[in-house]
Structures are given as structure tokens and as C-alpha cells.
Amino acid sequence: MATNQETVESLVNREYKWGFVTDIEADSVPAGLNEDVIRLISAKKNEPEFMLEWRLSAYRHWEKLEKTSAEPKWANIHYPPIDYQSIVYYSAPRTKDNPKSLDEVDPELLKTYEKLGIPLREQELLSGVAVDAVFDSVSVATTFRDKLAELGIIFCSFSEAVREHPELVRKYLGSVVPYTDNFFAALNAAVFTDGSFVYVPKGVRCPMELSTYFRINAQNTGQFERTLIIADDESYVSYLEGCTAPKRDENQLHAAVVELIAHDNATIKYSTVQNWYPGDKEGKGGIYNFVTKRGKCLGKNSKISWTQVETGSAITWKYPSCILMGDNSVGEFYSVALTNNYQQADTGTKMIHIGKNTRSTIVSKGISAGRGQNTYRGMVKISKNARGARNYSQCDSLLLGDKCGAHTFPYLEVKNSTAQVEHEATTSKIGEDQIFYFRQRGLSSEDAVSMIVNGFCKQVFRELPMEFAVEAQKLLGVSLEGSVG
């Protein structure tokens, strides 16, 4: 009753503990965007001519979009107009060029990663997770390179890939997300500064999880990374991505692009735990996470599986999708999105069925607390030739308190009569009677909410690699702390 409201509200309010700033000298270009800035970025990165040309075409396209106000407005999110001329498009820790080993990496940087709980050195030695760390815009260290190289696996920063494997980059860059795809994809293509690149050759099963850690540090910078993963025939790779940012009063823009390509019988598993700074309790500050992620199941029997746990960011706009071109290819999307305080999320997926007997699964779990607004937006498209295509979608929403919102927009477009498409949706609320039941059995309100929320998300957590699942569970606990009490 009266106290119930407080109960539900107070469980959501814990401090963001990754909000520190690293004092490190940065090499930045002045704020603003024009062709000169793009030429400068490209020059700083010693890029071949084709990259510069691609960036410039993207920029010109974006400029047109900007002039015609083509920034997407259809999502269920609200924010003041972004001044794209006030953003710094390139910021790099001033350090020795291309560290050959961790010993050459600025110790301040390594300390930052330690604070974040990812000691690179330890990771390298103990855990068998290969890590690429992107700090502001530049990839600082990639561990385990040599071991992977023996198998022919390329795992490096995007800049390096552009220089050392230009033929691969040229072949695949923009092949899944062309720069004409959308406003933010165009912006990213013009100004992206780094990211990760993975190529797994034919018949190779990548023996360890590959992992990238993104960190925005400098003020007023945008982070525009680009990830490209190619799994050749009969190969397998599991890739993890994590992110944090310091606390800032201003909003910061993060507009990334991820492209995945799976050839015949190849599998790519892509897991994200997104914990960008969400802003404070009044909704001040936080990251705008406007991201385009898409995978192409190019080959027959290929599979792409997205798993995401989205707890951070002031605004999340993100639809990791699969284009199922190869016959019998499989697309999966497992998502937990949590919005608390004034966070907004409009997230979901697109499953585009083109090949025969293609299958897709969508499991989306949205949790809204505080004044958070959580939207699932998904499209399942079965094209004319996709005989025997099947889709199963499940969208569940959980509400904590009565000031938050959950919204579901599933779009279905079916052009082949042999298709089977199923959609299930539920909305539930953590009730005072449930919390009392837990308390009467000796468990605190916090335990109650955390058990209910974790139970709600179990189906998605199961898809995460072990270490990540544990981290995700903790993160949910932290993000909800104080929303009940």
C-alpha cells in the first residue's frame, strides 16, 4: 500500500561505480565535423586511399541526411537535438604508436582497465579470453595475438586490419551495414576511429572467447567504433563486448556499427554486456547509445546468435539483426534491457528470412523501473522465396513501480504461405504481495526483487558465456539497487 510505492522505488538507486575519469593526455582534433576533420582522422591512421574515399562518400551522404533532418525520429525515445558540430570526433590517448606488447601501453591506461575489473595482463595469462581494449577512440592493446595467429585467426584493431589486411576490409566493410543504411551508420562510416576486427579461417573453431572492452574517457568526445567479424566456412567464434564510461553531466554520443558475416556452416555468437553511464537519478548526463548491429548469414546452415544485456546508457537505440540468406541458416536474438530512473531504451531485432528453411528465435526481456521507458521493437520479415521459414518470438516485460513504462511493437511481414510465425508476449509487475511473501520467508526486499528479476531473465542469461552471465547478474542487482527497500 503506501509503503509499497517506496518499496518499489527505493530498490533502483545505487551509484554508478565505473564513473571515474582517467587522467591521461589525449591527442584530440578540435570539435566539429567537416571534410578536413575526416581527412585528418584518415591521415592520423595512415589509411589507404580507398578508406578515405569511403569515409568521404559516407560523410557526403550523412551531410545530405542532416540537412534534410533525416535523423531517425520514429523510435519511442525523447532527447534534445544533438549538435553534431560540438562533438570531438577523434580522441586518442597520447602514447607510443602501436604498442607491440602490453609493456609499451601507458600504465595509466592499464590501471583504468584494472579498475574496471579487466586486468589485461592477468586476462592474458590466466583466463584465456583474448581482449581488445578500445579507450575513447583507439584500440590500445590486443592480447593473445600470437596464439590466435597460429590458427590463422586474425584478431586486431580495426586500424591495423585496414593497414595489414586491406583486401579483407575492402571486401566486407559495409557489406552488411552500408553507409547509406541510416543516419547514425552514415556518421559512423565517416568518422569511426577504431574497433575490432576478427577473421576466422575455414574450418577453424576459435578456442577462446574473443573480447573487446570499450571505454569512453575524454570529455565531449563521441565514440564511433566499428567491428567487423568474418567467419569463413565451417568456422566458429564467440565474441564478447563490454562497455563503461565516466560520469559526465553532458550527454555523450556513442554511435557504433557492428557487421558480422557467416559463411557456409559457420557460427558467430556475439554477446554484449552494455553498461555505459546511464545518467544520474534526475536524468542528467549519460550516454546516447545509437548503434547499428547486423549479421548476415551468407552461407547455408550458418548461424548468428546475438545476446545482449543492456543496463546502461541514458538512451539505447539498437536492433541487432540477422539477414538469413543461406538456406537452413539460423538467427537468434536474446535480450535483457533494463531501464531505471530516466533511462529510455528502444531495442529489439530484425529477422529477415530470405533463404529456404531459415529459422529465427527472438527472446526479449524488458525490465522497467523508476521512470524508465522500455520499448521492444522487432521485425520478422519472411520474403517470397523463404519456403519453410520459421520464427518464434517472445517478448516479456516486467514493471517495478507505477511510473515506468513498457511498450512492444512487433512487426510481422510474411510473404510466403509456408512460413510459421509465432509471437508471445506478457507483461507482469512485481507486486507488493510477492515481496511480502519473500519477506515472510526471511528474505529481504532486495533479495526478492533480485530473485524475481533474475528468474525473469534466466532464459537470456543461459545464452551468455559463464563469466559474462555472472557479471550480468551482478550488474542487474546493482542497477536495481534502491528500487525497493
Place this chain on the structure above:
Amino acid sequence: MMGMILEIKNLHASVDKKEILNGIDLKINAGEIHAIMGPNGSGKSTLAHVLAGREGYDVTEGQVIYQGRDLLAMPPEERAREGVFLAFQYPVEIAGVSNMYFLRAALNAVRKHHGLDEFDAMDFLKLVRDKMKMLHMDETLMNRPVNEGFSGGEKKRNEIFQMAVLEPKLAILDETDSGLDIDALRTVSDGINRLRGPDRAIILVTHYQRLLDFVVPDFVHVLSEGRIVKSGGRGLALELEEKGYAWLEESAAPVKSGVSVR
């Protein structure tokens, strides 16, 4: 001499400013079973909820002493950890949390409170196996989400099963017999009787005396309009069955004008 577990002194409680409990006095010693009977709206369930600490009830007067401590000052989870157990009349469903996991977390919360080691999943299963058998709780029921899709009888059995595992000092059973067929009633009663012991007190809140054929109480109290209007032994319940509640209600304290009693 057996120790006093619970002492209720002149307890008044209201919901939304409507007085429901109107001065309850009750003493309960270890080893005793007290049945609280009364017509609908007499305050039986309110008494159970106030003792368990449910929000939404205002205690306007009186005191409750539990094992020498002020019960009303303790938050609900602390009461539970100190051994107060409420078997709910309508156990709530909790999606996504398995029955087994829930109960283990509850038991571990109690154990931790008393400085005991927590049980892991294997030890816990060993511990509860007999009790599962006793209450005909099969493993499928244990691995399902708490109360989700349980029949009415299964929910009530689950409550008594939880009680058997948590081994409370003071168990309050709120209309545990309602909605049970005769076989289920027997199973549940067996469970309650096995828990009967010299260190434990049980309060049976019930509308019908049927349960009392199986679980024989030491004392029977009749609640009407928020106060105990008659106390007696086992015989009182039988008398009530014969005569109904009406003859007692006449002797209840007059209600202040303008105050309606639910």
C-alpha cells in the same frame, strides 16, 4: 513450566482508518495449539497478517511480545528469521523462481541469521527429501516456479511443506484448510501434527471446525468484531459447529456508531 512464546495485549489495528481489531488479548505458550475461529470479517486474517508484519495495517494500540521481544518493532523478514511463519490463505505465484531455489534461499536466510552454515543445493535436497514425501510433493512441483500453475490443494501443501522445512517457533496457519478435499486435508493435517512439539506454538485460523478433527487444538478462541468473545477447549469448536456463530455475536462488544466493521 513451558515458556511463553507470544503475548498479545489489547491489540487494536485498522485498515484505511477502519478499526478491524478491537482489543485482542491472548497468551500462547510453547507446545500449544490455539485455534482462532469466527465468522467472515471478524478479523481472523487481519490478526494473522498483523502478526506477520504485512504492510497496510496500522496498529493503533496495544503490544505484541514474542519471545520477550517487541514483535511489532521488527520488520517482516526479521520476524520470519526469528521463527514466525505464516502459511498464507492465498499463496502468491512467483514466475521464474523455482520452488526449490526459493525455499533454500529462505532456509539459508534463517540459518545465516542464527550464525549457521548455509546449505548448498545437494545438502538441501537431502534435507528436504523426507518432508517432500510426507506432503506428497513430487519433484516436478519442486522444480516449477513457486506456486505457478499449482492447484489450490498443491499451494496449501506447499505452504505446509515450507513450514516443515523452516521449522518455525510460531506458525500461523491462515485458513489452510479452505478449499481442500478430504485427502488433501488429511495430508496437510499430518504435516501439521508432525510439527507439533514442546518448543513450538501453532495458531490455526479457521472458519470451520473440520480441520480440528484432524489437528486437535489445546484452546479454541472465537473472534467477533475484532475481539475474542469466548475461549475454551476443543469442545467449544464442536459447540460452534452445532449452533453457528450467531449466538456468540450477540454477546460481542457493541460497535461504536459510525464505524463499520468488515
